[in-house]
Amino acid sequence: MSATHLIVAEYDSTHLKNATLSAVTAAQKIEGTVHGLVLGKNVKHIADAFAKHVSQVHYAEHDGLEHRVAQPYAKVIADVAKSIGATHIWAAATAAGKDMMPRVATRLDAAMASDISDVVDTKTYKRPMWAGGLTGTVALSTSIQVITVRPTEFVQAAANASGNVSNFAADPGPSTTRFVGFEEVKSERPELADASVVISGGRGLKGPEGFKQLIEPLADQLNAAIGASRAVCDAGWVPNDWQVGQTGKVVAPKLYIAIGISGAIQHVAGMKGSKVTVAINKDPEAPIFQVADYGLVGDAFTIVPELIERLKALA
Amino acid sequence: MKILVTVKRVPDYAAKLTIDPSGNKIKTEGVNMIANPFDEIAVEEALRLIEKHGGETCVLSIGTDDCTAQIRAAMAMGADRGILVKTTESLDCVSISKVIAKIFGEEKPDILLMGKQAIDDDSHQVGQMVAERLNLGQATQANKVVLEGEWATVIREADGGLETLSLKMPCVITTDLRLNEPRYASLPGIMKAKKKPLDERELSSLGLSLTPSVTLQKLEMPPNKQAGQILPDVQTLVSKLRDVEKVI
Numbered sequence: 001m002s003a004t005h006l007i008v009a010e011y012d013s014t015h016l017k018n019a020t021l022s023a024v025t026a027a028q029k030i031e032g033t034v035h036g037l038v039l040g041k042n043v044k045h046i047a048d049a050f051a052k053h054v055s056q057v058h059y060a061e062h063d064g065l066e067h068r069v070a071q072p073y074a075k076v077i078a079d080v081a082k083s084i085g086a087t088h089i090w091a092a093a094t095a096a097g098k099d100m101m102p103r104v105a106t107r108l109d110a111a112m113a114s115d116i117s118d119v120v121d122t123k124t125y126k127r128p129m130w131a132g133g134l135t136g137t138v139a140l141s142t143s144i145q146v147i148t149v150r151p152t153e154f155v156q157a158a159a160n161a162s163g164n165v166s167n168f169a170a171d172p173g174p175s176t177t178r179f180v181g182f183e184e185v186k187s188e189r190p191e192l193a194d195a196s197v198v199i200s201g202g203r204g205l206k207g208p209e210g211f212k213q214l215i216e217p218l219a220d221q222l223n224a225a226i227g228a229s230r231a232v233c234d235a236g237w238v239p240n241d242w243q244v245g246q247t248g249k250v251v252a253p254k255l256y257i258a259i260g261i262s263g264a265i266q267h268v269a270g271m272k273g274s275k276v277t278v279a280i281n282k283d284p285e286a287p288i289f290q291v292a293d294y295g296l297v298g299d300a301f302t303i304v305p306e307l308i309e310r311l312k313a314l315a
Numbered sequence: 316m317k318i319l320v321t322v323k324r325v326p327d328y329a330a331k332l333t334i335d336p337s338g339n340k341i342k343t344e345g346v347n348m349i350a351n352p353f354d355e356i357a358v359e360e361a362l363r364l365i366e367k368h369g370g371e372t373c374v375l376s377i378g379t380d381d382c383t384a385q386i387r388a389a390m391a392m393g394a395d396r397g398i399l400v401k402t403t404e405s406l407d408c409v410s411i412s413k414v415i416a417k418i419f420g421e422e423k424p425d426i427l428l429m430g431k432q433a434i435d436d437d438s439h440q441v442g443q444m445v446a447e448r449l450n451l452g453q454a455t456q457a458n459k460v461v462l463e464g465e466w467a468t469v470i471r472e473a474d475g476g477l478e479t480l481s482l483k484m485p486c487v488i489t490t491d492l493r494l495n496e497p498r499y500a501s502l503p504g505i506m507k508a509k510k511k512p513l514d515e516r517e518l519s520s521l522g523l524s525l526t527p528s529v530t531l532q533k534l535e536m537p538p539n540k541q542a543g544q545i546l547p548d549v550q551t552l553v554s555k556l557r558d559v560e561k562v563i
Contacts, residue, residue, distance in 0.1 A: 012475075069480065070443065071452055095474045099455045102408070102443035111409060111528035114438045124532070129436050133332050134341070136436075137533040176486070177452035180468065180479035191475075197562075222563065230492065240458075240472060240493050246437065247492050255562040265328070272537075276560045278552065284545075292543045294555055306549045314557065 003032030003122060006086040007054065008077055010068075010096055011038070011046045018194055019092035021156035023149040024053050027090050028157065029119040036163070037080055039073060039170065041066045052159035058084070060170035067179040068096050072172030074103030079171070081108060086144065088122075093148035105146035112146040113138050117153040131246040132269035151193065152252030152273045185241045192242065195225030198253045200244055200271070202229035204260020204281060204300055208237040214304040215259065221311045227251065227271075229261050245270035260300045263288025280304065316370030316462075318361040319424035321415060322389055323351040324382045325435040334534050340405075341534065350385040353430025356490040359497040360460060361428050362393045368462055371395040373422060377414055379403055383513060390508035391500030397511065398422075402518035407529040408436075412444035417521050419449060424485060426467060431456050431489040442489035452482035456491040 005027040010017045027034055036050040038059040047059035058080055064072050077100070081089050089104060091097035093115040105112040118126040120137060125147060129136045192198065199222065201215045211226070219226050227244040228237070244251055245267045252273030259280045261267060268291055271277065279292035282299050289295040296303055326332070327347040335342050350358075361372045372394040376382040379401065386397035400414055419427055427446075432439040439455075446453035454469035458477060461468045468481045472491050482488070500508070518525075546552050556563045 070455075071446075074447060095456060095472065098439045099443065099453075099473075102440040103447035103453075105409075105440070106412065106444045106447035111407070112438075112440055113529070114440055127437075128537075129534070130326075130332055130341070131328065131434065131437065132537070134334070135535045135537055136531050137535075139530045139532050141528045141530070175452065176450075176483040177454075178466075178481040178483075180481055182473070182476055182478045184476040234492065241476070246434070255556065255560075272540075276556070276562050277543075278556070279543075289543060289545065291540060293560075294552055295543055295545045296549065296552055297545060303549055307552070310549055310553045311563065314553070314563070 003030050003087045004085055005030070005032055005034045005088045005090060006081050006084065007034060007036050008089070008091040008097070009036055009038045009046060009050050010092055010094060011043070016046055016049045017092070018156050019094055019151035021053060022151040022154040023090045023092045024157035025154040026116065026119055026147070026149040027088060030088065030122050032087070035084055035086070037077060039065045039076055047165045051161065051163035051165050053157045053161055055161060055163045057163050057165045058168055059165065060168050062170045062172055064172035064175065065170060068100070069175065069177050069179055070100040070103050071175045071177045073100045074107055075173045076170045077104045078107035080168070081144070089144070089146045091148050092151050094151075097148045101146050101148050108144045108146070109142065110144040110146045111140035111142040113140060114148050115150045116147055117150050128269070131265050132272060133265060150250060152250055185239055189219060190223065190225045192225040192227055192244070192249050192251055195251070196253050197222045197224035197255045198227050198244070198251050198271070198274070199224045199257045199259065200227035200229065200261060201232065201259050202261030203231050205232070210260070211238055214300060217308050218257070218304055221308055221315070222255070229264070229267050258288050258292065259304060261288055262286045263291060316365065316368045317422065317424040318365060318370070318372050318426045318428055319419060319422055320354070320357050320361045320372060320374050320389065320394065320428045322354045322358065322374055322376045322385045323430070323433045324348050324376065324378055324385045325351045325433055328352065328434050334536070338533050339531050348381065348384075350388055351430050351433045353432060353434070353490055353492070355497040356492065356494050357428040357430055358389045358392055358394060359495045360490060363495065364426070364460065364462060373398065373424070375400070375415065375418055377402065377406065377411060386513060387508045388500065390511045391504040392498055393504065395511065397513040399513060399515045400518050400521065401515055404518070406525065407527050408438050408440040408444060409528055410525040412441050412448055413523050413525060414518070414521065415441065415445045416448040417523060419445065426484060427487045429487070429489050431491055442487050446487040451486050452480070453487040453489070454480045454482055455489045457488050458491055458493050460488060460494070
């Protein structure tokens, strides 16, 4: 029996998120038809954009879906999944995907695989466990399955479809959750999860000034996103939103530069998908050197300014 | 006010992992076992909320007799009593959510507090599954919790910023790292914990039908990356990145 996939779209005010297109790619590894689902308010343009990637897009606009709250979203996603006979329901393993999809699974009596890194067959997936220290192969035995996808492990689906777009009347049901507000962390830099270059700093930077003095100018020079280790986020030197790791963001840029970071498993879990990794650390025994392609042993406060100068000379 | 907190027994995050010859579990002999760090944050948050608003904190763990160590540790921090649902089976997230929902139904807490994920399987599912099973509001990845009347207001770490939700209690809250710093147990706390009530229940006595729906078939070490090169100077690094890797 061929599969029917339903991909739950994530978007910002103007764009479908790239992470959703990675989920489409994961779903396409299993033969079947691919449907998209767009929920919110004023989202017709998102549905139209999504239709370039899938064969059918269902969208609904409702006051109760204005904010991405798990309780009402899960009900509507499950309703649509049932109405189209979906066998596989997918979303990106973003904070939002992780928040709502287990509820969808429960509503549908479905088993779930979180944050998968590969699709083995119609019911078997690979996923990182133990902070990425091990890869597990998990088999789901239910007829309906819910899967969240690690976006950095799948390329983004091409825009080579011209799917139908259809509107439906959603019923989010009663909710015991009230959305109060959202405080956006604004940044002029590329988004951490999407950036092609990431510069991350750790305790070796000695304080928030170290980030200003070394990391920011280097990031400016390379048009990079800035990341950080958990230790410096916990210490309040930088926003937690910058955290790269098991408990933070997973990144996979073409170039990752770790400065003053020891390389705890927690951090490495978030950056090991990077194509080329550079470590700068004064401790030659730091574990980061075992995972980095290139290492420089020395004081970041000497090395980084020289690196910036040499990059400027190239530019 | 009553808060139910779950604590999972997991291998120490600093432990070196080796795969059991069966291929689908890790070797736990000789591995230090700890309470899931996110759950410790949940215990701490429960204690702080109870200190402020009054009431009791009940700790729930599911697993073998060994889990009593993690329950007693939470009691040493200040939790009032514990429940151990005893089983030697390894349950999947769906089954765990059914067990927790069952205990929730008996205990009728105002809040269920849990870690956002366990550091062994990293599934990040159970709190949300319990919330849906009980039709409760949820806030995952909590960064701050404030109680007022029958509402719990939670600031949570969402993508791109901080989201604030108000949940009508009872509700489910899962904890992120920055919510608090768990306290150390005091020596008197450890002594007192030995005498606190711990209710041991057999899983089979709960009357649940638990069919496993997720099977861990295989565990693998990720492929070893080729050892990197230590470079002599910045100039060499720049030329490697420009001429060899072509990433700048």
